[in-house]
């Protein structure tokens with residue numbers, strides 16, 4: 001038995017160790033790459049010479065040597081690719097909306113030279129050992145090649161675990177070619193082929209009569225078994241990456257990151273602004289482009305904002321179902337720690353839900369695990385100019401806190417108000433926080449210069465002194481209006497129309513309720529008083545009361561069918577008119593004909609606009625408000641998808 005167990009364990013160990021070593025080398029500072037590459041090339045040359053030397057021998061030792069040479073020869077392929085020496089002609093993300101064969105073509109271009117290098121290396125190894133009895137090295141190389149190709153195709157077609165943390169920063173563009181979905185059609189074939197070959201090899205090993213054959217067949221069988229395991233790791237909810245946590249240690253960020261919180265009430269235009277901000281951050285030469293991570297937190301169990309922010313060059317991490325103030329505070333803290341370890345970002349943009357407690361969120365950023373990494377913090381608060389006066393009358397504490405904690409206030413949606421109302425909003429805000437800079441905007445459009453100062457506002461004591469001196473907190477009032485193009489294909493809603501009568505429902509949206517109306521409505525949880533803002537940590541025991549004071553609940557549903565545009569608009573108008581309770585915010589994504597729309601109710605106005613959805617998008621809707629008529633909403637949205645089905 002030891003004839004099988006020892007080579008089996010040897011193969012397992014050497015595979016695990018060499019994989020971890022490559023991950024480790026890959027996370028070291030870039031100047032080390034040339035030395036790693038030089039080392040890998042020397043090792044490759046030694047492996048080819050070694051393979052020639054042992055190819056004529058059929059001893060147990062020769063089996064071990066040949067396996068090791070085959071495996072280390074493969075190491076060169078990995079190092080040369082992951083360190084960026086041998087990749088492909090394409091070094092940029094796939095353009096948005098690029099699909100099908102074109103997308104596949106772009107994917108091939110990202111690693112064309114790498115694939116050709118593998119073919120070249122395989123030819124060298126095959127030729128060097130041609131006609132010789134010891135082919136274990138060749139087979140080891142071939143099995144690794146198979147594992148690599150199959151895993152690569154699977155992550156392209158879609159799997160659950162993309163193991164993006166193993167991708168070094170300079171290969172970030174590859175993420176646009178990875179797809180997250182539970183499974184793809186190739187996966188069962190990959191598993192079956194590996195299982196058949198693995199079984200044949202183990203069966204050969206069992207029948208082998210020499211120590212050489214037993215060891216050799218066991219090596220190949222174990223490599224095939226590892227291929228199977230690696231594939232299952234792609235789709236099962238297992239933290240397989242933890243196997244190489246030691247290798248990832250070198251990937252830990254050496255630098256701190258800037259944090260921008262984009263706050264504001266429901267529908268104020270946070271996501272609209274974030275999209276522009278991401279554009280701004282991505283619109284710089286590649287060498288100076290920052291690694292940006294977006295953390296987005298929808299109020300409902302079903303997130304929408306994450307979908308709207310993807311595809312803009314940043315990694316998007318969703319924290320659905322919450323307010324970043326109650327139970328989610330711990331989730332946020334651990335999520336942030338994970339983001340720091342996994343992505344080593346230069347900048348983290350956080351979009352809390354419209355009812356989040358900003359003071360608590362800032363408190364999370366002060367925690368010891370996160371604070372040392374935080375270089376600066378700026379709080380950009382979006383204000384819906386058209387809804388502010390009404391909302392302020394109802395939720396004075398909430399808006400006071402948001403204004404006082406802001407380092408920049410953007411009075412958005414100025415296209416919807418008169419100049420007099422806009423001035424009134426600005427004056428009210430300025431009175432709440434005399435030091436804050438206020439600018440006005442349409443569709444969240446703000447010039448880039450604004451951020452040169454604001455991103456450095458609220459500097460940490462840990463930040464370099466010269467940096468702080470160079471970028472003072474903006475205290476000068478400066479009000480200016482910036483014109484912006486409205487969102488494309490925006491269709492303002494006509495006068496409120498009646499809800500379509502609930503028809504026979506085929507696919508009722510699946511409802512998820514997220515009710516925060518507990519017993520604490522009496523708490524007035526403004527984080528700031530007229531004399532200033534309390535330290536966020538003083539509020540830990542009462543965070544949930546903030547949400548309760550606002551008294552919102554949410555409803556979410558999925559829209560299984562293609563919707564009828566007119567029916568959808570009628571439902572939106574009815575919802576905006578208050579037919580389904582007092583809706584503060586509604587948003588969703590729906591399929592209409594061959595395309596997609598993003599629809600909204602914000603500030604009691606309904607709107608729809610075209611949306612470029614990725615292939616795996618889910619049509620869905622969420623509503624946030626008070627006294628929501630959930631059954632009515634479910635029937636109405638089911639009605640818009642049914643009407644077309646019935647025609």
Ligand SMILES: Nc1nc2c(ncn2[C@@H]2O[C@H](COP(=O)(O)OP(=O)(O)OP(=O)(O)O)[C@@H](O)[C@H]2O)c(=O)[nH]1
Pocket residue numbers: 264265266267268269270271272273305353354382412413414415416441442443444487585587599600602607
């Ligand atoms: N008329 C007008 N509409 C705007 C403007 N800015 C954003 N909107 C629209 O307002 C709606 C809400 O915008 P979002 O950016 O999703 O608002 P949000 O603050 O992220 O909303 P939540 O995530 O629900 O809190 C969308 O329909 C936007 O197109 C603006 O300046 N003028």
